[in-house]
Amino acid sequence: MPLDYPIHDHTLANGLRVVVSPDHTVPVVTVNLWVGVGSRHEAPGRTGFAHLFEHLMFQGSRSVAGGEHFAALMAQGGRLNATTWFDRTNYFETVPIGALELALWLEADRHGHLLAAVTQENLDNQRDVVKEEKRQRYDNQPYGNALVDVYAATFPDGHPYHHPTIGSMADLDAAGLDDVHAFYRRHYAPDNTVLTLVGDVDVDSALDLVERYFGGLDHRARPDGKRSAQLPPVEGPVRVDRFDDVPNDRLHLAFRLPAEGSDDYLAASLALDCVAGLTSSAMVTRLVRREQVATSIGAHAMGFVDGSSLGLVVADIAAGHDADRVEEEIAAELTRFAESGPAPELVEAVRAQAERGWLSALASGEERADLISQYTLLHDDPQYINTALDRILAIDASQVHRAAREWLRPQHRVCVAYLSRDADAEGAAA
Amino acid sequence: MTAQPGSTPVVPRPAVGAAPPWAFPLPSNDGHLDNGLRVAAYDVPGQYVISVSIVVPLLLSDEPRDVEGVASLMSQLLDEGTERHDSEKFAALLERHGIALSAGVNDGALMVDVDVPVRHLETALALLADALAIPAFPDDEVRRLRSARLAEIEQERASAPHRAARELIATLWAPYERASRPTAGAASIVAQITRAHVAEFHAERVGPIGGSLVVAGTLSGIDLFAMLDRTLGRWHAPRHAQPSPPAAPDLAVDAARVVLVDRPGSVQSELAIGWRGPDRRVATGWAPYPVIGFLLGGSPGARIDAVLREEKGYTYGIRTGFRPRRAGGLLLTSGSVRADATAESLEILAEILDPANVSFSDDELRSGVDFIAGTAPGRFATAGAIGDEAASLLMDRLPLDFTTRTREATLALTTSDLDVAYSAIAPPHWCVVVVGDASLYADRVRELGIGDVSVVAN
Incomplete structure (x- = not known):
């Protein structure tokens, strides 16, 4: 099915890339900004900074009080948040159309004039909040640090993806107001930002509004567009064992993959x-359904832009079965697939699932705006949401087979194993 | 503060335009199939993935006590093989047609949801009909999913929020209530469930009469009812019995107390503070409750996070919300705090939640009402969101204009409506569960005077 979401691509004189995609089905609009800074841009000794910074963006700016960004938009029926990831930081809100100007005004104030309001007090407070976020999502969570181990073992020391976005708490403790100023000046500027509007707007009036609120920002980030060379597959296998209080053994098999943006x-x-x-993958059919040595197996790819992406296979080991044995069985299935390639029905199934996945992602204005920003900022391709499906469906079985031979052989795996410290503990689930 | 680079003049803050009128859509087609199944269809242009939801009313409290969890296990097994296709073949058929199928139960219904690209809709409806009408419940799959549930119970025990929720329902509700025990069953009982139990529960409790089907998405050019007559219209369940009348669960006589689930070494404490709440049919109207939840614990600026997050930095966020059931409901405040700030956080929460202290201001009323009413058009913009909302209304036997009428009632709320609604629900003492390292705070929590304190093992 050819998709034809309207896409209007425009760049302001100050470098701000603006994409407008009108959708008049509901009287709301999504304002979505991607800033070209994520954990991969962090300097050694300053990890976690991009994410801490995202928190500070809600603590007030030149004309906006601390907390007012959330309060003012929510009071208009807005839903909003921000997230930080390896390659970028995003800020987004969906508001009733009458609040579009307010949203643009608030965003322009913090994207242009944050430093006027940053204080030691709110830096200290948000550092504490981030520490609780880390405890909640990583430290106080079974397997919570598994991906941190995966990144560290899959990418070499100093590589952009070696450390996680949450960063090191010691680094955050060492950060001062001068670091905040330097970070903001270096990364937050119109020429390192994409602003996407999806919703009940007309292109011309939307661009006029963006010009009115963002046109005056004249700071420059001069983003460094350098990308690292593609990393080859890991020559392994590598195995990392963690003995922990986990309910069952879990294996995380990680693979380097080609950087996002290519057919590869x-x-x-x-x-x-x-x-x-x-569910119908041979590995899952055999190990989960027939032999029942794992209670679940899943896989997904995480696309990154700077020299490598990451592929993950995660297996929960069934009670009474040996994690090492299951790892060998998984390796055997990887070898089998790399040698024989996919059956035609499997390719058909994978394509059908990808199609539904894409169409579902594009169903909401929020996610559509986020995808437009992503492919505009990271790949200079605002039309990608319309062309992605055709590109995915054009990948044939021989390309899939070649990719498996090159990237998914068992010797290229990094296996991070979380193993129950007390393997024969009875599950006293009273 | 240093001067900013490029210090541009301040652009004046813009005014906000009025929101246009809005209503939750009514079905473009609303009728019954010959087998009794109600169908509500929503044509939502531009939504290429069709959202299909089946709601079969059943009560968990109708499960036999010695096989509690059978309803949940049965729901998981519906797509694990039918009389027509074995489990592997069925899974492959779903995947090859881009179909995502998920099923589960809650206190009042079996829900089966399907997402499918529009061109595979009829295939999806045919497979859904088979899953509901002629599931095979193969022995192998019963054993496998029973083991998976046992593993999941251990995962839930290891997860602080799940562990807290389990202790909360066990403490809050009377021990004879089904609501006091996990929806998907406890280990000792699940281990006893056999294929015969599953098949018997399915035969008695799953059928089209009294059930509903919601279809939402781009439906133009599709003769939906003809498609349904060929698929779900053929679903019959001769032994199907209607569920018992729903009843709100009773509180435990000693619900107002504090239970500390001890996890030595825990770096955070997970808090769950609950009480009996209303369901959406509450005689005084549902409108105040979402607003109250938002004002107490629905944003970083809400009363709780304004103190615990933004002032103290003790938490990443604490949430308060009402969770309606088919009958009765739960008012729950939950989240995690730094371990060494546990007692102080509980003291602050008890103070904020104390009905004697809760009186909402005009500004709070305005912000809460505008948030709840104003977010509705954006929240219900996709086929999935429209389908989910309609299915939940049908599950609770509410009219399909309930969402629109509740929004109108929300816009008319006064501060006294909020105060009256909260004081009618909130108790002087709460049911409190803390999952964390009890040795750090047990003594101080006893001194708070918020209820008798007991310590249990994880």
Whole structure:
């Protein structure tokens, strides 16, 4: 099915890239900004900074009081948040159309004039909040640090994806107001930002409004567009063991994949789905359904832009079965797939699932805006939401097979094993 | 403060325009199939993935006591093989047609949801009909999913929020209530459930009469009722019995107390503070409750996070919300705090939640009402969101204009409506559960005077 979401791409004189996609079905609009800074841009000794910074963006700016950004938009029926990831930081709100100007005004104030309001007090407070976020999402969570171990073992020391976005608490403790100022000046500027509007707007009036509120920002980030060379597959296998209080043994098998943006990435991502991402994948059918040595196996690809993406196969080991044995069985299935390639029905299934996944993602204005910002900022391709499906569906079985041979052989795996400290503990589930 | 680079003049803050009128859509087609199944269809242009939801009313309290969890296990097994296709074949058929199928139960219904690209809609409806009408419940799959549930119970025990929720329902509700025990069953009982139990429960409790089907998405050019006559219209369940009348669960006689679930070494404490709440049919109207939840614990600026997050930095966020059931409901405040701030956080929460202290201001009323009413058009913009909302209304036997009328009632709320609604629900002492390292705070929590304190093992 050819998709034809309208896309109007415009760049202001100060470098701000603006994409407008009118959708008049509901009287709301999504304002979505992607800033080209994420944890991969962090300097050694300053990890976690991009994320801490995202928190500070809600603590007030030149004309906006601390907390007012949330309060003012929610009081108009807005839903909003922000997230930080390896390659970027995003800020977004969906508001009734009458509050579009307010949203743009608030965003422009913090994206242009944050430093006027940053204080030691709110830096200290948000550092404490981030520490609780880390405890909640990583430290006080079974397997909560598994991905941190995966990144560290899959990417070499100093590589942009070696450390997680949450960063090191010691680094955050060492950060001062001068770091905040330097970070903001370096990364937050119109020429390192994409602003996408999806919703009940007309293109011309939307662009006029963006010009009115953002046109005056004249700071420059001069983003460094350098991308690292593609990392080859890991020459392994590598194994990392963690003995912990976990309810069952869990294996995380990680693979380097081609950087996002290429057909090679799409092919590798489909190969991963074929190997372990479907209920009808051979690995899942055999180990979960027939032999029942694992209670679940799943797989997915995480697309990154700077020299590598990441593929993951995660297996929960069934009670009474040995994690090492299951890892060997998974390796055997990887070898089998790399040698024989996918059956035609499997490729058909993977494509059908990808199609539904894309169409579902595009169903809401929020997610559509986020995808437009992503592919505009990271790949200079605002039309991607319309062309992605055709590109994915054009990947054929031989490309999938080639990707598996190159990237998903068992010797290329990093296996992070979380093993129950007390393997024969009775589950005293009273 | 240093001067900013590029210090541009301040652009004046813009005014906000009035929101246009809005109503939750009514079905473009609303009728019954010959087998008794009600169908509500929503044509939502531009939504290429069709959202299909089946709601079969059943009460968990109708499960036999010695096989509690059978309803949940049965729901998980519906797509694990039918009389027509074995489990592997069925899974492959779903995946090859881009169909995502999920099923589960709550206190008042079996819900089966399907997402499917529009061109595979009829295939999806045919497979859904088979899953509901002629599931095979193969022995192998019963054993496998029973083991998976046992593993899941251990996962839930290891997860602080799940562990807290389990202790909360066990403490809050009377021990004879089904609501006091996990929806998907406890380990000792689940381990006893056999294929015969599952098949028997399915035969008695799952059928089209009294049930509903919601279909939402781009439906133009589709003869939906003809498609349904060929698929779900053929679903019959001769032994199907209607559920018992729903009843709100009773509180435990000693619900107002504090239970500390001890996890030595825990770096945070997970808090769950609950009490009996209303369901959406409450005689005084549902409108105040979402607003109250928002004002107490629905945003970083809400009363709780204004103190615990933004002032103290003790938490990433604490949430308060009402969770309506088919009959009765739960008022729950939950989240995690730094371990060494546990007692102080509980003291602050008891103070904020104390009905004697809760009187909402005009500004709070305005912000809460505008948030709840104003977010509705955006929240119900996709086929999935429209389908979910309609299915939940049908599950609770509410009219399909309930969402629109509740929004109108929300816009008419006064501060005294909020105060009266909260004081009618909130108790002087709460049911409190803390999952964390009890040795750090047990003594101080006893001194708070918020209820008798007991310590249990994880």
